[in-house]
Amino acid sequence: MKSILNPTYLSVRMQEQLKKVNLSEIGYLPRYLVFIIDIFLLCLALVISLFVLQAVNVNFDSGVTQHKIFLLLSTNILFFYLFKTYSGLIRHSSFTDIYKLTLASLSTFALVNIIDYGIYFITGTKVFIMAGLLLYTVLSFSFLLIFRVFIKQLYVTYKDLIGKKSKKKVAIIGVEDASISLGKALATETGQNYELIAFLSQKKFKNIRIAGKPVIAVTSSLQETLKNLRIDGVLIIGKTLSVKEKNQIVNDCFACNLQVFNAPHVEEWSSASQVTQQIKAIEIEDLLDREPINLDNNSIRRDLSGKTILITGAAGSIGSELVRQIAPYNPKKLILVDQAESPLYDLELELKEKFPKLNFKPVLATISNKYRMEALFKKYNFSVVFNAAAYKHVPVIERNPREAIMVNILGTVILAKLSSQFGVRKFVMVSTDKAVNPTNVMGASKRAAEMFVQSFQNEKENKTQFITTRFGNVLGSNGSVIPHFKRQIAQGGPITVTHEKIIRYFMTIPEACQLVLQAGTMGQGGEIFVFDMGKPVKILDLAKRMIRLSGFKPYTDIDIQITGLRPGEKLFEELLGDTSTTLPTHNEKIMIAKDSPLPFSEVEAKTKKLIKASVRMNDKNQMVMLLKELVPEFVSRNSSFENLDKLKRLDKIDFSEIASNTMNSV
Known part of the structure; x- marks a missing residue:
C-alpha cells in the first residue's frame, strides 16, 4: 500500500483533485485549495526571506538545508491545522480569521525558537538566525493576510458589478x-x-x-x-x-x-x-387613512389583570391578536380554544417565545361540543369570555349552512348559557357587519347569535353581561381580500374582483382587537357596539393601488378581471339595520346600536327549532327556511336560496307552518 506521506503520491492526488475543479462553477474556494495556496505563500515568504538575507550578507548559521526548510514549513502547517486557518470562507474573512492567522504565525515563531535553542544548548550551535525567523514570520503573515483581503475585495467588487444593474x-x-x-x-x-x-x-x-x-x-x-x-x-x-x-x-x-x-x-x-x-x-395596511386609537388602558387592565379568561377561536386572526393584546395585562390564566390544530400549535410556540411568563393553556376543541365546553367551565373559574370562534367565509357557508348553524349559532348558545350558569362576569361576542340586513347564511347566522345573547341578557336568573361588538372587514385576516390580492400579484395576476362597484369597510387587525377590548370594558350588558370603520373603500381601487405598490402597472403588468358577485355577496355592507340608531360613547370610535331585543322565549324557541332541524335533517332549504324565520330581515342575494324569498312574497310558503311540520318530523 502506498504511503499517503509519499511526495510522489501526494503530487499525483493533488493533480487529480485540481482536474476536478471547474473554476467557472466554484461558489467558494474549497478548503484543500485554500490550504495549498497558503503553503505556496509560505514557500514564497521563505524564498524572499533567503534572498533578502543574502542581499545583506546575512545567512542561516550552518547553511540552508532541506531539513531546515522542512522543519520550518511543517511547523507552520501544523499550526494551520491546529487553528483551522483554512476552514473559513475567504470571501467572508473576519477578525476571527485574522486572529487565527496571527496565532498560527506567532506559535510557529515561538516553537521554532524553542527547538532552535534546545539544539543550541545540546550542540552549542544554532540552526536558525533570529533575523531570518522574524523576516519569514512577518512576510508569511503579510502574504496570508493580503491573500484573504484581496479575495474578499475581489468578491465584493464582483458582486457590486453584477448587482449594480439589479439594484x-x-x-x-x-x-x-x-x-x-x-x-x-x-x-x-x-x-x-x-x-x-x-x-x-x-x-x-x-x-x-x-x-x-x-x-x-x-x-x-x-x-x-x-x-x-x-x-x-x-x-x-x-x-x-x-x-x-x-x-x-x-x-x-x-x-x-x-x-x-x-x-x-x-x-x-x-x-x-x-x-x-x-x-x-x-403595504396597503400602512396607508389606511385612520387616526390612532386612544384606549383607556386603566379600565382594560382592571377588567383583565389577574383574571382567568377564555378566548374561543384563539388561533384565528382576531382571536390570536386578542391573545397578544391581552397578554401584557397580566391575566391570571388564558384558556385558548380552537378546533384548528396547526394554527393553535403555531400560536402556542409564538406565545412561549414572546410571552414566556404568560400562564396559558391551548385547548383543541369545538365550541359546539357542549360537554367539552362544560368541562372547561367547571374546571376554570372564568371571569371573561371572548367568543371569536366562527365560520366566516360567505361562499363556503352558503354551500354548507349546517356548519354555520352548528358553530356560529349553537356554539354561541352553548357558551352563553354556560357563562350565565357559572357566573362569568362578562361575555364579549365578536360579530360582523354582514349580520346587518343579511343576504347570506353566514351573516344571518351571526345575526341569530347576536339576537340570542342580546335577548338572553334580560333573563331574570342571568348575571352575566353580554356584549356584542360589530365591525367590518379586517385587513390581513385569514381569507380576506388583501392577502388574496397579494397572492395573485405574486403569481403575476390576474387579480379577480367580483364587481366594479363593490365597496367595503376596512380596519387593521390590531385596531379591531383594541376596540373589542375597549368595548368589553364599557359594556354593561345587552349592547351591540358598532365601530367607526372610517370611509368605505372601493375594492377595484384597492386592487389598482396594491398593484402599483408592488411596482407594477394595472392592466398592463397585472390584469384585473371582474368575475361577478359570489353567492350571498352584497355590493356594500352596513353596520346598522334599517330600524337602528346609534348612541355615542366616551370613545368617539365606538357607538352603541340602539336596537330593542326580542323576548328571549321567542328567540330561544326558534333557535331550538333551527338547531334540532340542522342536527337531524339534511335538507338545506329546510335549514335556511328556519333561519329566515328566526332572522326576518334575512333576504338572500345571488344565491340558490332566493327562491325561498320569492315563494314567501307570493304567500306560497308559510315559515311558521314549515317550522311546525319540521319539528313534528324530527
Missing part, C-alpha cells in the same frame, strides 16, 4: 437623524439591493452631502422634484410620517411611476447589517 436606485425622504442613519447603512453595507442616490428635504441646503450623497431640496412639489431624478423609488421611514403624509408621497410617486419602500425606525434595528433586509415595499 433599485432610491432617494430617502427627509434628513432627520433616522433618515441619515438609514442612508449611512445603505452607503456602507455591501450586498444589499438598494443604491442610495440622494436625500430629499423640504429645507433648502446648498452643496450639502450626507454619507457622500447629495441633499436635494424639494422646491415646488415632491412630484416635480421626482421627475428630474433617475431613480426607481423613494425610501421612507414609516414611523416618522403621518398616514396623510405617506398617502401623499405614494400618490406623487405613482404619478412618476416610482415605487415606495418602507424602512424600520433606527430604534427597531438589531444591527446595521440587518436594516436593508427589513426594507419592504410599502
